[in-house]
Amino acid sequence: MYRYVLNPYRHDHPDWPGQETTAFRQSDIRKVHRSLREYQPTPLVELPVLAGSLNVGRILVKDEAYRFGLKAFKALGSTYAVFRYIRDYLTGQGKTPPSPDAFYRQSDFIAPNRFTFCTATDGNHGRGVAWTARKLNQKAVIFMPSETVRARIDNIRAEGAEVIIVDGNYDDAVCMAIDEAGRHGWVIISDTSWMGYEDISRNIMAGYLTMFEEIEETLDIRPDVVLVQAGVGALAAAASWHYNQRPDLQRVKLVSVEPPDAACLLESIASPDGHPITCRGTQKSIMAGLNCGTPSPVAWPFIRDGFDLFMTVPDEYSLKAMRRYYFPERDDSCVISGESGAAGLAALLALNEMSVLKPVREMLGISKDTTILLLNTEGDTDPKHFEKVIRGNSEHTT
Numbered sequence: 001m002y003r004y005v006l007n008p009y010r011h012d013h014p015d016w017p018g019q020e021t022t023a024f025r026q027s028d029i030r031k032v033h034r035s036l037r038e039y040q041p042t043p044l045v046e047l048p049v050l051a052g053s054l055n056v057g058r059i060l061v062k063d064e065a066y067r068f069g070l071k072a073f074k075a076l077g078s079t080y081a082v083f084r085y086i087r088d089y090l091t092g093q094g095k096t097p098p099s100p101d102a103f104y105r106q107s108d109f110i111a112p113n114r115f116t117f118c119t120a121t122d123g124n125h126g127r128g129v130a131w132t133a134r135k136l137n138q139k140a141v142i143f144m145p146s147e148t149v150r151a152r153i154d155n156i157r158a159e160g161a162e163v164i165i166v167d168g169n170y171d172d173a174v175c176m177a178i179d180e181a182g183r184h185g186w187v188i189i190s191d192t193s194w195m196g197y198e199d200i201s202r203n204i205m206a207g208y209l210t211m212f213e214e215i216e217e218t219l220d221i222r223p224d225v226v227l228v229q230a231g232v233g234a235l236a237a238a239a240s241w242h243y244n245q246r247p248d249l250q251r252v253k254l255v256s257v258e259p260p261d262a263a264c265l266l267e268s269i270a271s272p273d274g275h276p277i278t279c280r281g282t283q284k285s286i287m288a289g290l291n292c293g294t295p296s297p298v299a300w301p302f303i304r305d306g307f308d309l310f311m312t313v314p315d316e317y318s319l320k321a322m323r324r325y326y327f328p329e330r331d332d333s334c335v336i337s338g339e340s341g342a343a344g345l346a347a348l349l350a351l352n353e354m355s356v357l358k359p360v361r362e363m364l365g366i367s368k369d370t371t372i373l374l375l376n377t378e379g380d381t382d383p384k385h386f387e388k389v390i391r392g393n394s395e396h397t398t
Contacts, residue, residue: 002350003260004311004360005270007304013247014240014305020298023199023206024241031100032083033076033210036135038068041214049332050324051372054352058371060223061325061345062215065336065379068131072289072341072378073211074191075128077234079104080207081189081200082117082132086110104135112137116186119143120166120173122231122288123152124340124378129189130161141186143173145291147284151382169283171293192232192296201234201298208238215373222250223373225364229343230256230265231292233299235377240306253364256303256310257347259285259318264295265303266310276300286315286385289340289378311360313346319389321345325376326390336379338386344374 033039043063051059064073083103090097090109098106116139119129126142133140140161144153145168156163164180166173174192181188193201226243230236236256243252256265261281268276276295283291295303321342325335337345351361366372380386 002312002314002354002356003263003266004309004357005266006309006363007269007307009269009274009304010308011305012251014244014302016301016305020202020301021241023202024209024238026206028100029080029206030210030213032080032103033207035101035104036068036079037105041217042066042211044215044218045333045335047328047332047335049329053329054348055368056366056372057369059348059374060219060371061335061374061376062211063335063376064211065338065341065376070124070127070131071338071381072124072127073208073235073375074124075131076210077191077204077207078125078128078132078189081203082129082136084203085187085189085200086115086136107137110136110138113139115139116141116184117189118177118181118186119189119191120170120177121156122170122291123148123155123381124289125191126161127152127156127159130156130159132189134160141180143177143180145169145173148288149382149385151384152288155381169293170291171278171283191234192292192294193298195297198298201296205234205237205241205299208235209242211375212239212242221371222252224370225253225255225366226373226375227255227257227344227347228375229287229290229340229377230258230303231290231340232294232296233265233303234296235375236265236307237296237299237302240302244306253309254307255347255364256307257343258310258312259287259290260312260314261285262287262291262293263310263312264293266312268295268300269304269307269310274304285339287318287340287343288382290343309360309363311347311357313343313350315339317346317350318342321349322386322389323392324349335376336386337376338378338381341376341378344376348372348374
């Protein structure tokens with residue numbers, strides 16, 4: 001099922017209140033990430049043959065499958081949010097926290113197991129939180145929906161975290177994490193927000209800016225169109241801030257991509273007042289990282305004011321995109337992309353092939369001169385299913 005909504009609330013020059021943008025304006029984000037021994041910029045891959053076959057000028061892929069050895073971008077957010085939390089804790093205790101550029105290279109500034117960090121996740125964010133906790137010799141408890149695949153559960157347990165399987169979907173896991181954290185005094189590191197819980201979610205969004213700064217350092221021009229896969233909207237909010245904060249530069253068109261049955265951003269922008277709402281879908285897409293039912297309230301203002309268009313793509317196009325990445329034509333590079341990671345290319349393939357989406361391509365001004373930026377947000381985080389997909393054996397294969 002294909003749906004799209006042109007954003008009626010798009011601002012040419014968004015002007016968000018200072019409190020909402022404080023985290024994005026911090027100067028220590030990149031320093032914190034550089035303090036990680038595993039840090040190095042991930043590749044920006046150009047696929048000229050694919051661009052020619054899809055009748056666009058350039059296709060560039062930011063390949064987050066290489067991030068920190070975790071096969072996903074999510075730890076950019078959790079490492080920064082945990083840094084800010086512990087920094088504020090130590091300051092409140094009258095202690096001097098380590099500097100941002102030394103934070104993850106020290107381990108004696110806080111007692112082992114002083115904190116238990118917890119979160120809800122479909123996989124990648126939870127692994128990022130668990131990985132961050134392990135680096136600081138702290139505990140982690142991760143809540144996961146019941147239909148989460150075994151590989152993603154095992155990845156988190158391998159980081160030393162306790163995993164609790166919730167009888168329900170991602171939103172149910174969020175509710176249980178909140179309840180259990182309150183009962184046990186755990187610290188929630190959540191990429192979605194709710195009333196009274198905003199600061200950590202904002203810091204997670206800010207942590208994702210490192211990805212876009214790396215792109216700026218590598219890319220010789222600004223992209224014309226950026227296709228962003230959207231779960232609760234934290235990554236989309238970071239993209240919106242990055243590409244809308246400089247009104248003196250070329251305006252970049254931002255497109256939100258979601259599965260049809262987890263389209264909380266699309267349904268929210270299409271609601272009568274444009275406020276975030278819970279979607280009506282079952283949230284059972286194979287794009288597990290996008291199976292989120294409600295937009296994050298702190299992310300929503302950036303998405304509402306800064307995105308141009310919202311669209312959905314079905315699972316079969318995610319599978320097609322995974323194979324297209326993995327089996328490149330001629331001299332294009334191979335990209336290993338998971339189901340959620342391939343969502344941006346899935347949308348681009350659909351825009352090129354589906355006549356019902358021709359108006360969308362025209363709205364975005366996509367032509368043979370257009371530069372498209374895609375974000376491969378995850379690699380093969382479910383190796384068994386990935387192997388089935390590239391062999392053409394997935395049950396969703398068309």
